[in-house]
Amino acid sequence: MSDRTDLLLAFADDELILGWRNSEWTGIAPFLEEDVAFSSIAQNEIGHARALYELAAAELGTTADELAFDRKPEEYRSAPLVELRRLEWARTIARHWLYETADEIRLAALKASDDQEIAGLASKIDREEAYHRMHAEMWIDRLLATDEGHMRLDEAVGELWPYALGVLDEELRPELKARAQERLGRALPDVEAKPRGVHEAELTELWEEMTSVRRSAPPGAQW
Amino acid sequence: MVTADQVWEVLAEIPDPEIPVISLVDLGVVKGVAVDNGTVRVDFTPTFMGCPALEVMQRAMEEKIAELGAVPEVRVRLDDSWSTDDITAEGREKLRVAGFAPPTPRPAGRIELVQLQRGFRCPYCGSTDTKLENLFGPTPCRSIRYCESCRQPFEQFKTI
Numbered sequence: 215m216s217d218r219t220d221l222l223l224a225f226a227d228d229e230l231i232l233g234w235r236n237s238e239w240t241g242i243a244p245f246l247e248e249d250v251a252f253s254s255i256a257q258n259e260i261g262h263a264r265a266l267y268e269l270a271a272a273e274l275g276t277t278a279d280e281l282a283f284d285r286k287p288e289e290y291r292s293a294p295l296v297e298l299r300r301l302e303w304a305r306t307i308a309r310h311w312l313y314e315t316a317d318e319i320r321l322a323a324l325k326a327s328d329d330q331e332i333a334g335l336a337s338k339i340d341r342e343e344a345y346h347r348m349h350a351e352m353w354i355d356r357l358l359a360t361d362e363g364h365m366r367l368d369e370a371v372g373e374l375w376p377y378a379l380g381v382l383d384e385e386l387r388p389e390l391k392a393r394a395q396e397r398l399g400r401a402l403p404d405v406e407a408k409p410r411g412v413h414e415a416e417l418t419e420l421w422e423e424m425t426s427v428r429r430s431a432p433p434g435a436q437w
Numbered sequence: 438m439v440t441a442d443q444v445w446e447v448l449a450e451i452p453d454p455e456i457p458v459i460s461l462v463d464l465g466v467v468k469g470v471a472v473d474n475g476t477v478r479v480d481f482t483p484t485f486m487g488c489p490a491l492e493v494m495q496r497a498m499e500e501k502i503a504e505l506g507a508v509p510e511v512r513v514r515l516d517d518s519w520s521t522d523d524i525t526a527e528g529r530e531k532l533r534v535a536g537f538a539p540p541t542p543r544p545a546g547r548i549e550l551v552q553l554q555r556g557f558r559c560p561y562c563g564s565t566d567t568k569l570e571n572l573f574g575p576t577p578c579r580s581i582r583y584c585e586s587c588r589q590p591f592e593q594f595k596t597i
Contacts, residue, residue: 247570247571247573250571250573250574250575250581251571251572251573253573254573254574254576254577255573257487257489257577258485258486258487258577259487260487261483261485261486261487261488261577262486262487264486264487265486265515268515269515331515331516334515334516334517334518335515335516335517337516337517338486338515338516338517338519339486341517341520341597342485342486342577342597344547344597345572345573345595345597348549348572349572349573352572
């Protein structure tokens with residue numbers, strides 16, 4: 215597999231798995247606006263995954279669906295941050311902000327790529343992600359505004375920090391740290407990042423559920 | 438022999454599957470039409486990438502072109518060639534009449550949250566005393582606003 219395909223798959227897997235996690239709030243978010251917001255964000259992320267898989271599929275001679283659903287859990291290249299199942303609001307918001315900020319840093323690098331296909335797609339994705347970032351920023355403001363919110367956010371960020379670092383290649387991590395420290399008003403430790411490809415147990419559960427319909431269909435079924 | 442003009446004409450008859458007041462040509466998503474012998478190639482871009490109407494749009498275009506007696510070849514472009522600035526003036530007016538606030542022009546820099554919060558005109562009463570209710574709405578391309586003047590919620594097309 216080329217570096218290009220590896221990069222596309224890592225990015226696509228992040229977006230697919232996070233899209234799935236975000237969709238877990240559909241119907242049960244704390245209030246209706248957030249139900250709509252997380253459902254809509256999930257839809258966008260899965261749309262991005264589809265486009266990224268299509269670029270990878272063209273190179274590998276397969277299809278986006280096969281890449282999304284026919285690999286084994288251990289073959290996914292997602293970052294552990296997106297694999298965690300955390301149906302708790304402060305952790306959801308902490309992950310949301312950490313991921314979207316890391317994603318912005320990654321997209322900035324990809325937009326500057328010499329590869330026109332990747333740069334063009336990254337630009338389009340980035341425009342949609344701008345809305346996810348605004349949403350995440352609004353929630354950071356809201357949580358930082360009260361003592362309890364602040365405390366819960368701090369705790370969640372502390373727990374997720376090694377995972378957040380694992381979204382980015384090593385050379386991009388210092389930027390994430392600088393931005394997170396400034397925005398969240400706290401020091402963040404230099405810790406070992408949770409590496410890509412070493413999966414959380416939750417990924418297997420997610421995969422079982424996500425692929426169950428497809429796996430139950432006879433081979434060659436038309437969707 | 439089919440001409441490109443004829444193709445544009447039939448494509449302009451296809452409504453957006455989710456906001457049927459506006460056509461695909463009004464939306465600006467059709468990026469090119471090329472006629473080569475009996476084959477018509479159409480390049481189009483998704484509005485938002487997770488839009489579930491993508492395949493529906495693609496099929497509708499293929500059917501219209503086939504009705505002209507040509508072989509359709511409709512390709513999705515995965516690049517940055519569409520923005521809400523490409524919605525035609527006519528398309529914007531159709532959106533407004535249907536109760537959607539049309540997207541504002543795209544700023545040169547980042548789309549900041551503050552832009553989403555002030556000055557948007559209510560499509561029902563024309564007041565600018567409106568507030569953002571939710572960045573996200575029933576489809577990826579829409580936000581929800583509320584008019585303090587006529588007390589109507591309304592949808593706003595996101596600027597991207």
